[in-house]
Amino acid sequence: MAQNGEPSRDALVNRQLPEMQLSDGSSSSMTAPPPPAPPYLTTEGRAVYRFNVEGNAIITGGAGTLALEGARALLEHGLSGLALFDLNPQQAAEPIAALKTDFPDAKIITKTVDVRDAESIGTAVKETARQLGSVDVLCCFAGVVGCTHALDMSVEEWKRTMDINSTGSFLCAQAVARQMVDQKSGGAIVFIASMSGHRVNFPQPQAAYNVSKASLLHLKNCLAAEWSRYGIRVNSISPGYMDTILNEGAGLERARTVWANRNPMGRMGVPQELTGPLVLLCSAAGSYINAADIIVDGGAIVF
Numbered sequence: 340m341a342q343n344g345e346p347s348r349d350a351l352v353n354r355q356l357p358e359m360q361l362s363d364g365s366s367s368s369m370t371a372p373p374p375p376a377p378p379y380l381t382t383e384g385r386a387v388y389r390f391n392v393e394g395n396a397i398i399t400g401g402a403g404t405l406a407l408e409g410a411r412a413l414l415e416h417g418l419s420g421l422a423l424f425d426l427n428p429q430q431a432a433e434p435i436a437a438l439k440t441d442f443p444d445a446k447i448i449t450k451t452v453d454v455r456d457a458e459s460i461g462t463a464v465k466e467t468a469r470q471l472g473s474v475d476v477l478c479c480f481a482g483v484v485g486c487t488h489a490l491d492m493s494v495e496e497w498k499r500t501m502d503i504n505s506t507g508s509f510l511c512a513q514a515v516a517r518q519m520v521d522q523k524s525g526g527a528i529v530f531i532a533s534m535s536g537h538r539v540n541f542p543q544p545q546a547a548y549n550v551s552k553a554s555l556l557h558l559k560n561c562l563a564a565e566w567s568r569y570g571i572r573v574n575s576i577s578p579g580y581m582d583t584i585l586n587e588g589a590g591l592e593r594a595r596t597v598w599a600n601r602n603p604m605g606r607m608g609v610p611q612e613l614t615g616p617l618v619l620l621c622s623a624a625g626s627y628i629n630a631a632d633i634i635v636d637g638g639a640i641v642f
Protein backbone atom coordinates (compact mmCIF):
# COMPACT_ATOMS: atom_id res chain seq x y z
CA MET A 340 0.00 0.00 0.00
CA ALA A 341 1.17 3.51 -0.70
CA GLN A 342 1.04 5.93 2.27
CA ASN A 343 -2.36 7.43 1.38
CA GLY A 344 -4.06 4.02 1.55
CA GLU A 345 -4.14 3.64 -2.25
CA PRO A 346 -2.56 0.49 -3.77
CA SER A 347 1.09 1.07 -4.69
CA ARG A 348 2.08 1.38 -8.33
CA ASP A 349 3.77 -2.06 -8.13
CA ALA A 350 0.61 -3.63 -6.73
CA LEU A 351 -1.42 -2.13 -9.54
CA VAL A 352 1.02 -3.24 -12.21
CA ASN A 353 1.24 -6.79 -10.82
CA ARG A 354 -2.44 -7.15 -9.93
CA GLN A 355 -3.91 -10.54 -10.66
CA LEU A 356 -6.19 -10.37 -13.66
CA PRO A 357 -8.39 -13.24 -14.87
CA GLU A 358 -6.67 -16.18 -16.48
CA MET A 359 -7.52 -17.15 -20.03
CA GLN A 360 -8.01 -20.83 -20.81
CA LEU A 361 -6.07 -21.92 -23.90
CA SER A 362 -7.36 -24.62 -26.17
CA ASP A 363 -4.47 -26.98 -25.23
CA GLY A 364 -5.89 -27.07 -21.66
CA SER A 365 -3.29 -24.76 -20.14
CA SER A 366 -4.05 -21.29 -18.93
CA SER A 367 -2.37 -17.99 -19.60
CA SER A 368 -2.08 -15.57 -16.71
CA MET A 369 -2.70 -11.96 -17.65
CA THR A 370 0.20 -11.10 -15.33
CA ALA A 371 2.62 -13.23 -17.34
CA PRO A 372 5.59 -11.21 -18.55
CA PRO A 373 5.14 -9.93 -22.07
CA PRO A 374 7.18 -11.60 -24.81
CA PRO A 375 10.69 -10.18 -25.27
CA ALA A 376 11.42 -7.76 -28.08
CA PRO A 377 11.75 -9.69 -31.33
CA PRO A 378 15.29 -10.82 -32.20
CA TYR A 379 15.67 -8.64 -35.30
CA LEU A 380 15.71 -5.62 -33.04
CA THR A 381 18.91 -6.86 -31.47
CA THR A 382 20.68 -7.06 -34.84
CA GLU A 383 21.98 -4.22 -36.89
CA GLY A 384 20.02 -5.31 -39.94
CA ARG A 385 19.09 -2.66 -42.47
CA ALA A 386 15.80 -0.96 -41.65
CA VAL A 387 14.31 -2.10 -44.94
CA TYR A 388 14.17 -5.72 -43.68
CA ARG A 389 11.99 -4.61 -40.80
CA PHE A 390 9.25 -3.93 -43.33
CA ASN A 391 9.00 -7.66 -44.11
CA VAL A 392 5.58 -9.00 -43.20
CA GLU A 393 6.01 -12.40 -41.55
CA GLY A 394 3.54 -15.28 -41.49
CA ASN A 395 -0.08 -15.39 -42.57
CA ALA A 396 -2.85 -12.81 -42.70
CA ILE A 397 -6.62 -12.69 -42.67
CA ILE A 398 -8.15 -9.72 -44.47
CA THR A 399 -11.87 -9.09 -44.02
CA GLY A 400 -13.89 -7.38 -46.71
CA GLY A 401 -11.20 -9.07 -48.77
CA ALA A 402 -13.03 -8.70 -52.07
CA GLY A 403 -13.11 -4.92 -51.73
CA THR A 404 -10.90 -2.43 -53.53
CA LEU A 405 -8.81 -1.18 -50.60
CA ALA A 406 -8.47 -4.67 -49.10
CA LEU A 407 -7.17 -6.17 -52.34
CA GLU A 408 -4.62 -3.39 -52.72
CA GLY A 409 -3.56 -3.98 -49.11
CA ALA A 410 -3.31 -7.72 -49.73
CA ARG A 411 -1.02 -7.14 -52.72
CA ALA A 412 1.25 -4.90 -50.65
CA LEU A 413 1.52 -7.42 -47.79
CA LEU A 414 2.35 -10.18 -50.30
CA GLU A 415 5.00 -7.95 -51.92
CA HIS A 416 6.54 -7.61 -48.45
CA GLY A 417 6.86 -11.33 -47.88
CA LEU A 418 3.54 -12.56 -46.49
CA SER A 419 3.47 -16.39 -46.74
CA GLY A 420 -0.26 -17.02 -46.65
CA LEU A 421 -3.42 -14.99 -47.08
CA ALA A 422 -7.09 -15.66 -46.35
CA LEU A 423 -9.58 -13.23 -47.85
CA PHE A 424 -12.87 -13.23 -45.91
CA ASP A 425 -15.84 -11.59 -47.62
CA LEU A 426 -19.61 -11.88 -47.94
CA ASN A 427 -18.99 -12.60 -51.59
CA PRO A 428 -15.37 -13.39 -52.53
CA GLN A 429 -16.56 -14.34 -56.03
CA GLN A 430 -17.13 -10.67 -56.86
CA ALA A 431 -13.34 -10.28 -56.94
CA ALA A 432 -12.53 -13.54 -58.77
CA GLU A 433 -10.37 -11.74 -61.32
CA PRO A 434 -8.13 -9.68 -59.00
CA ILE A 435 -7.80 -12.66 -56.65
CA ALA A 436 -6.68 -14.84 -59.57
CA ALA A 437 -4.14 -12.13 -60.44
CA LEU A 438 -2.76 -12.24 -56.88
CA LYS A 439 -2.35 -16.02 -57.17
CA THR A 440 -0.49 -15.62 -60.48
CA ASP A 441 1.73 -12.81 -59.23
CA PHE A 442 2.62 -14.54 -55.93
CA PRO A 443 2.87 -18.24 -56.81
CA ASP A 444 4.79 -19.08 -53.62
CA ALA A 445 2.12 -17.68 -51.33
CA LYS A 446 -0.87 -19.74 -50.25
CA ILE A 447 -3.98 -17.66 -51.01
CA ILE A 448 -7.43 -18.83 -49.94
CA THR A 449 -10.88 -17.24 -49.79
CA LYS A 450 -13.70 -17.80 -47.35
CA THR A 451 -17.32 -16.73 -47.50
CA VAL A 452 -17.80 -15.02 -44.15
CA ASP A 453 -20.33 -12.53 -42.85
CA VAL A 454 -18.54 -10.48 -40.20
CA ARG A 455 -21.84 -10.24 -38.28
CA ASP A 456 -21.83 -13.98 -37.65
CA ALA A 457 -19.56 -14.86 -34.70
CA GLU A 458 -19.89 -18.60 -35.21
CA SER A 459 -18.88 -18.57 -38.87
CA ILE A 460 -15.99 -16.19 -38.11
CA GLY A 461 -14.72 -18.57 -35.41
CA THR A 462 -14.92 -21.54 -37.75
CA ALA A 463 -13.25 -19.67 -40.62
CA VAL A 464 -10.39 -18.46 -38.39
CA LYS A 465 -9.73 -22.02 -37.13
CA GLU A 466 -9.86 -23.42 -40.68
CA THR A 467 -7.47 -20.70 -41.84
CA ALA A 468 -5.01 -21.51 -39.06
CA ARG A 469 -5.18 -25.19 -40.04
CA GLN A 470 -4.76 -24.53 -43.77
CA LEU A 471 -2.04 -21.85 -43.52
CA GLY A 472 -0.33 -23.00 -40.30
CA SER A 473 -0.99 -19.86 -38.22
CA VAL A 474 -2.72 -16.50 -38.18
CA ASP A 475 -0.31 -13.64 -37.50
CA VAL A 476 -2.00 -10.58 -38.98
CA LEU A 477 -5.63 -9.42 -39.19
CA CYS A 478 -6.73 -6.44 -41.27
CA CYS A 479 -10.43 -5.51 -40.88
CA PHE A 480 -11.56 -3.82 -44.09
CA ALA A 481 -15.18 -5.08 -44.23
CA GLY A 482 -17.46 -2.08 -44.18
CA VAL A 483 -20.55 -0.43 -45.60
CA VAL A 484 -21.58 3.18 -45.97
CA GLY A 485 -25.03 4.80 -46.18
CA CYS A 486 -25.95 8.41 -46.80
CA THR A 487 -29.19 9.03 -44.92
CA HIS A 488 -30.23 12.09 -42.96
CA ALA A 489 -30.46 11.29 -39.25
CA LEU A 490 -34.12 12.39 -39.20
CA ASP A 491 -34.91 9.72 -41.80
CA MET A 492 -32.62 6.97 -40.49
CA SER A 493 -34.36 3.68 -39.80
CA VAL A 494 -33.29 1.59 -36.86
CA GLU A 495 -32.50 -1.19 -39.38
CA GLU A 496 -30.00 0.98 -41.26
CA TRP A 497 -28.41 2.20 -38.05
CA LYS A 498 -28.04 -1.36 -36.71
CA ARG A 499 -26.75 -2.80 -40.00
CA THR A 500 -24.01 -0.17 -40.21
CA MET A 501 -22.95 -0.71 -36.61
CA ASP A 502 -23.20 -4.50 -36.89
CA ILE A 503 -20.90 -4.68 -39.92
CA ASN A 504 -18.46 -1.84 -39.32
CA SER A 505 -18.13 -1.89 -35.55
CA THR A 506 -19.33 -5.18 -34.04
CA GLY A 507 -18.07 -7.12 -37.07
CA SER A 508 -14.55 -5.76 -36.59
CA PHE A 509 -14.69 -6.63 -32.88
CA LEU A 510 -15.87 -10.19 -33.54
CA CYS A 511 -13.10 -10.80 -36.08
CA ALA A 512 -10.46 -9.31 -33.78
CA GLN A 513 -11.71 -11.43 -30.87
CA ALA A 514 -11.63 -14.68 -32.87
CA VAL A 515 -8.17 -13.95 -34.27
CA ALA A 516 -6.78 -12.82 -30.90
CA ARG A 517 -7.99 -16.10 -29.35
CA GLN A 518 -6.09 -17.92 -32.09
CA MET A 519 -2.96 -15.80 -31.51
CA VAL A 520 -3.13 -16.42 -27.75
CA ASP A 521 -3.40 -20.17 -28.44
CA GLN A 522 -0.42 -19.95 -30.79
CA LYS A 523 1.53 -18.01 -28.11
CA SER A 524 2.84 -16.02 -31.04
CA GLY A 525 1.47 -12.50 -30.76
CA GLY A 526 0.50 -10.68 -33.91
CA ALA A 527 -0.76 -7.48 -35.47
CA ILE A 528 -4.38 -6.34 -35.84
CA VAL A 529 -5.34 -3.33 -37.96
CA PHE A 530 -8.82 -1.80 -38.10
CA ILE A 531 -9.73 0.28 -41.11
CA ALA A 532 -11.48 3.18 -39.42
CA SER A 533 -11.94 6.47 -41.27
CA MET A 534 -11.31 10.17 -41.24
CA SER A 535 -15.10 10.17 -40.71
CA GLY A 536 -14.53 8.68 -37.26
CA HIS A 537 -12.66 11.86 -36.33
CA ARG A 538 -14.87 14.51 -37.86
CA VAL A 539 -18.34 14.97 -39.37
CA ASN A 540 -18.30 14.54 -43.13
CA PHE A 541 -19.42 17.23 -45.50
CA PRO A 542 -21.68 17.43 -47.48
CA GLN A 543 -23.07 13.91 -47.14
CA PRO A 544 -25.07 12.94 -44.01
CA GLN A 545 -23.56 9.77 -42.52
CA ALA A 546 -24.22 9.67 -38.78
CA ALA A 547 -24.32 5.87 -38.53
CA TYR A 548 -21.17 5.41 -40.61
CA ASN A 549 -19.25 8.12 -38.76
CA VAL A 550 -20.20 6.73 -35.35
CA SER A 551 -19.33 3.17 -36.38
CA LYS A 552 -15.87 4.33 -37.44
CA ALA A 553 -15.37 6.47 -34.31
CA SER A 554 -16.10 3.37 -32.24
CA LEU A 555 -13.20 1.55 -33.92
CA LEU A 556 -10.78 4.27 -32.83
CA HIS A 557 -11.52 3.60 -29.17
CA LEU A 558 -11.97 -0.15 -29.63
CA LYS A 559 -8.36 -0.40 -30.82
CA ASN A 560 -7.23 1.42 -27.66
CA CYS A 561 -9.19 -0.97 -25.43
CA LEU A 562 -7.96 -4.10 -27.21
CA ALA A 563 -4.36 -2.85 -27.36
CA ALA A 564 -4.49 -2.30 -23.60
CA GLU A 565 -5.86 -5.80 -22.96
CA TRP A 566 -3.89 -7.80 -25.52
CA SER A 567 -0.41 -6.24 -25.49
CA ARG A 568 0.54 -8.71 -22.77
CA TYR A 569 0.04 -11.47 -25.37
CA GLY A 570 2.28 -9.68 -27.86
CA ILE A 571 -0.71 -8.53 -29.94
CA ARG A 572 -0.55 -4.97 -31.25
CA VAL A 573 -3.81 -3.29 -32.25
CA ASN A 574 -3.78 -0.19 -34.43
CA SER A 575 -5.98 1.54 -36.98
CA ILE A 576 -5.76 3.45 -40.22
CA SER A 577 -8.16 6.31 -40.93
CA PRO A 578 -8.41 6.83 -44.67
CA GLY A 579 -9.81 10.04 -46.08
CA TYR A 580 -11.71 10.02 -49.34
CA MET A 581 -10.25 7.27 -51.51
CA ASP A 582 -11.34 6.76 -55.07
CA THR A 583 -13.21 3.45 -54.79
CA ILE A 584 -16.68 2.13 -55.60
CA LEU A 585 -17.69 2.82 -51.97
CA ASN A 586 -17.74 6.49 -52.89
CA GLU A 587 -19.80 6.15 -56.04
CA GLY A 588 -23.57 6.27 -56.39
CA ALA A 589 -26.03 7.24 -53.64
CA GLY A 590 -25.74 10.87 -54.73
CA LEU A 591 -22.02 11.02 -53.98
CA GLU A 592 -20.98 12.31 -57.42
CA ARG A 593 -21.46 15.94 -56.37
CA ALA A 594 -19.78 15.24 -53.05
CA ARG A 595 -16.65 13.99 -54.80
CA THR A 596 -16.01 17.45 -56.25
CA VAL A 597 -16.57 19.06 -52.85
CA TRP A 598 -14.16 16.60 -51.21
CA ALA A 599 -11.39 17.30 -53.71
CA ASN A 600 -11.88 21.07 -53.46
CA ARG A 601 -11.72 20.98 -49.66
CA ASN A 602 -8.56 18.92 -49.60
CA PRO A 603 -5.21 20.74 -49.35
CA MET A 604 -3.86 18.30 -51.94
CA GLY A 605 -6.83 19.01 -54.21
CA ARG A 606 -7.75 15.39 -54.88
CA MET A 607 -9.05 12.13 -53.47
CA GLY A 608 -6.57 9.42 -52.57
CA VAL A 609 -5.92 6.31 -54.64
CA PRO A 610 -6.04 2.86 -53.02
CA GLN A 611 -2.26 2.30 -53.28
CA GLU A 612 -1.73 5.29 -51.00
CA LEU A 613 -2.99 3.31 -48.01
CA THR A 614 -0.58 0.45 -48.39
CA GLY A 615 2.56 2.03 -46.89
CA PRO A 616 0.94 2.56 -43.48
CA LEU A 617 -0.62 -0.91 -43.64
CA VAL A 618 2.76 -2.58 -44.24
CA LEU A 619 4.28 -0.51 -41.44
CA LEU A 620 1.63 -1.59 -38.92
CA CYS A 621 1.78 -5.27 -39.93
CA SER A 622 5.58 -5.60 -39.97
CA ALA A 623 8.46 -5.50 -37.54
CA ALA A 624 8.98 -1.87 -38.54
CA GLY A 625 5.90 -1.16 -36.45
CA SER A 626 6.91 -3.31 -33.49
CA TYR A 627 6.52 -0.46 -30.98
CA ILE A 628 3.47 1.10 -32.62
CA ASN A 629 0.45 0.16 -30.55
CA ALA A 630 -2.99 1.75 -30.03
CA ALA A 631 -2.09 4.22 -32.77
CA ASP A 632 -4.21 5.61 -35.59
CA ILE A 633 -2.63 6.72 -38.86
CA ILE A 634 -4.71 9.29 -40.75
CA VAL A 635 -4.20 9.03 -44.51
CA ASP A 636 -6.32 11.82 -45.95
CA GLY A 637 -4.04 14.27 -47.75
CA GLY A 638 -4.56 16.69 -44.86
CA ALA A 639 -8.34 16.94 -45.32
CA ILE A 640 -8.99 16.70 -41.60
CA VAL A 641 -7.37 20.06 -40.84
CA PHE A 642 -8.80 21.94 -43.79
Ligand SMILES: NC(=O)c1ccc[n+]([C@@H]2O[C@H](COP(=O)([O-])OP(=O)(O)OC[C@H]3O[C@@H](n4cnc5c(N)ncnc54)[C@H](O)[C@@H]3O)[C@@H](O)[C@H]2O)c1
Pocket residue numbers: 399400401402403404405406424425426427452453454455479480481482483484503507531532533534577578579580581582583584585586
Ligand atom coordinates in the same frame (compact mmCIF):
# COMPACT_ATOMS: atom_id res chain seq x y z
N1 LIG B 1 -13.09 4.32 -49.94
C1 LIG B 1 -12.96 5.28 -49.02
O1 LIG B 1 -12.95 6.48 -49.30
C2 LIG B 1 -12.82 4.92 -47.59
C3 LIG B 1 -12.47 5.92 -46.69
C4 LIG B 1 -12.37 5.62 -45.35
C5 LIG B 1 -12.58 4.33 -44.91
N2 LIG B 1 -12.91 3.36 -45.81
C6 LIG B 1 -13.15 2.02 -45.31
O2 LIG B 1 -12.32 1.09 -45.96
C7 LIG B 1 -12.97 -0.17 -46.01
C8 LIG B 1 -12.94 -0.70 -47.44
O3 LIG B 1 -13.55 0.24 -48.29
P1 LIG B 1 -13.55 0.11 -49.89
O4 LIG B 1 -13.59 1.49 -50.42
O5 LIG B 1 -12.50 -0.82 -50.35
O6 LIG B 1 -15.01 -0.49 -50.09
P2 LIG B 1 -15.51 -1.79 -50.86
O7 LIG B 1 -16.99 -1.66 -50.91
O8 LIG B 1 -14.77 -1.98 -52.13
O9 LIG B 1 -15.11 -2.99 -49.86
C9 LIG B 1 -15.88 -3.38 -48.76
C10 LIG B 1 -15.94 -4.88 -48.73
O10 LIG B 1 -16.59 -5.29 -47.53
C11 LIG B 1 -17.39 -6.41 -47.84
N3 LIG B 1 -18.45 -6.56 -46.85
C12 LIG B 1 -19.53 -5.77 -46.66
N4 LIG B 1 -20.31 -6.28 -45.69
C13 LIG B 1 -19.70 -7.42 -45.26
C14 LIG B 1 -20.03 -8.38 -44.28
N5 LIG B 1 -21.16 -8.30 -43.55
N6 LIG B 1 -19.19 -9.42 -44.08
C15 LIG B 1 -18.06 -9.52 -44.83
N7 LIG B 1 -17.71 -8.65 -45.79
C16 LIG B 1 -18.52 -7.60 -46.00
C17 LIG B 1 -17.96 -6.09 -49.22
O11 LIG B 1 -18.44 -7.28 -49.86
C18 LIG B 1 -16.75 -5.47 -49.90
O12 LIG B 1 -16.00 -6.45 -50.58
C19 LIG B 1 -14.38 0.06 -45.47
O13 LIG B 1 -14.42 -0.34 -44.12
C20 LIG B 1 -14.57 1.56 -45.58
O14 LIG B 1 -15.47 2.07 -44.65
C21 LIG B 1 -13.04 3.63 -47.14
Ligand SMILES: OC[C@@H](O)C(O)[C@H](O)CO
Pocket residue numbers: 484533534535540543545578579580581585586591
Ligand atom coordinates in the same frame (compact mmCIF):
# COMPACT_ATOMS: atom_id res chain seq x y z
O1 LIG C 1 -13.53 9.47 -44.72
C1 LIG C 1 -14.35 9.24 -45.79
C2 LIG C 1 -14.82 7.83 -45.87
O2 LIG C 1 -15.01 7.27 -44.62
C3 LIG C 1 -15.94 7.50 -46.71
O3 LIG C 1 -15.38 7.08 -47.90
C4 LIG C 1 -16.95 8.49 -47.05
O4 LIG C 1 -17.37 9.23 -45.99
C5 LIG C 1 -18.08 7.74 -47.69
O5 LIG C 1 -18.96 8.58 -48.30
